[in-house]
């Protein structure tokens with residue numbers, strides 16, 4: 204009996220999850236459908252770029268610096284065993300550009316900007332602002348959701364690039380300035396190792412995908428939230444959890460496709 | 466339900482000449498199997514002000530949402546200007562809503578926009594008016610509700626009554642032909658209350674608009690409206706013009722006017738036996 208119950212509960216959750224994924228996809232399609240007006244009134248997107256992108260900047264820069272510094276230290280310790288400290292530059296840059304930049308920036312973006320988007324839209328729903336807008340014959344997906352979506356999609360690759368740039372600088376600070384790795388070989392190795400198409404474009408592509416996914420999840424959770432205080436707080440939590448999981452899973456998939464066998 | 470049939474006759478006779486803007490026929494609605502509206506029939510003639518009154522939870526807001534096309538009836542229909550609301554597609558619905566204004570019960574001001582931008586919202590969304598004309602229009606609307614000085618404030622900085630007045634200015638920003646007010650008087654002091662009451666009446670008369678007012682404030686509304694519907698438990702229990710209602714001295718109106726708890730309209734939401742609930746034994 205108990206086993207039956209467990210099976211049924213699991214079944215319920217799976218059906219529920221699939222159902223939500225379906226609604227989220229439909230929502231995504233609607234956002235794209237109503238995006239034209241965001242581009243006609245780009246002012247709205249710029250306002251959201253400020254509140255999601257610029258506001259995440261500080262946390263991204265600080266985190267990037269520290270991650271780069273840790274990479275410098277750990278990388279040096281490991282490379283020293285093989286006597287190839289001069290490869291530190293390429294190690295730091297490749298780790299950041301290929302993986303850590305897009306992934307960590309996206310995780311930070313999800314918890315900083317994504318959660319804020321969910322809470323904001325959820326509260327708008329709870330206080331009937333969305334209903335009021337619909338009563339004014341203004342489509343809330345076009346007016347509220349689409350500009351935020353494009354702001355997220357645009358700012359994510361930029362934030363990831365800044366994360367990587369600051370991270371490289373952090374690696375330089377620790378590796379060259381503090382430990383004393385040769386500065387010339389640090390930069391030269393980096394320049395030789397990092398390929399524009401293979402590494403940088405793939406990294407940008409990753410962060411573009413992450414930005415899309417995080418923003419869609421955040422907006423969907425907000426728009427779909429129960430219009431109550433608990434509903435909004437639950438939705439905010441789900442945004443952070445679901446988008447973090449989605450980022451890490453997608454990262455594996457994308458990495459497998461992009462860097463297979465070389 | 467037949468308390469007021471007598472009084473009706475007079476009203477119908479007087480409105481036969483003017484045409485109805487909104488017609489509600491046999492409207493039924495259930496929330497998760499719980500009936501909220503049951504067989505509502507109402508008529509809102511063009512250019513008139515009609516009040517809908519009733520106790521908390523009797524379905525007034527739900528009714529307004531049907532008129533705005535935000536909810537679909539389980540049975541029956543709402544017809545505006547000859548068009549059945551729940552049969553319109555999105556474009557038709559939006560076209561209809563552009564001619565309507567709705568004051569939400571809790572204001573529903575856009576919290577990320579200033580007072581000025583809230584009132585200007587629909588002008589910017591729906592018209593190509595130049596900014597200086599929008600400015601003048603916004604000032605006129607804000608002046609009418611006495612809040613021209615608050616134009617730069619954000620909704621979070623307003624008191625409840627101020628927010629409601631801003632919401633009122635926003636509702637009538639584009640001079641709609643049908644205006645619905647969900648509790649326009651709640652949270653207003655005596656002065657604002659009568660000013661807003663007058664304002665609503667003047668808007669109605671000056672624009673030739675039709676107004677539907679949901680309210681608990683029987684004294685204020687009897688002063689300004691042309692007709693009143695009383696609802697209880699999802700049905701209409703009484704209706705008539707203010708004069709008729711003052712004259713028709715039933716339990717029902719007395720309960721309302723004097724705020725007595727006992728009367729034909731139950732104060733309690735349907736519930737089990739109170740003594741049993743408290744585990745009291747005789």
Ligand SMILES: Nc1ncnc2c1ncn2[C@@H]1O[C@H](COP(=O)(O)OP(=O)(O)OP(=O)(O)O)[C@@H](O)[C@H]1O
Pocket residue numbers: 496497501519520521522523524525526527528570
């Ligand atoms: N979203 C909802 N889900 C389920 N039931 C609801 C919902 N909204 C309202 N109801 C129920 O519908 C009934 C009518 O609600 P409504 O908001 O229309 O009342 P009202 O007459 O406007 O009351 P008030 O004067 O307090 O605003 C209530 O019993 C309420 O419990």
Ligand SMILES: [Mg+2]
Pocket residue numbers: 525526527570647
């Ligand atoms: Mg209500």
